[in-house]
């Protein structure tokens with residue numbers, strides 16, 4: 002039996018049944034797993050979720066910077082009054 006490297010769920014796939022380059026889906030976390038090696042089987046997580054999370058963090062930082070600029074502008078306006 003193979004285990005998902007992401008959530009450690011047992012995949013319903015036998016090590017002897019997979020081929021190199023085969024794409025498996027984890028039933029638990031729905032991550033895509035590529036069989037990068039057999040004997041022993043090595044699974045590589047190819048989920049888009051990880052990338053999406055990284056992108057989200059980047060864009061959140063950008064929003065924070067914009068917010069900061071807006072706050073600074075507002076602070077300046079307040080000083081003028």
Ligand SMILES: [Zn+2]
Pocket residue numbers: 005006007008009010027028029030031032
């Ligand atoms: Zn999983």
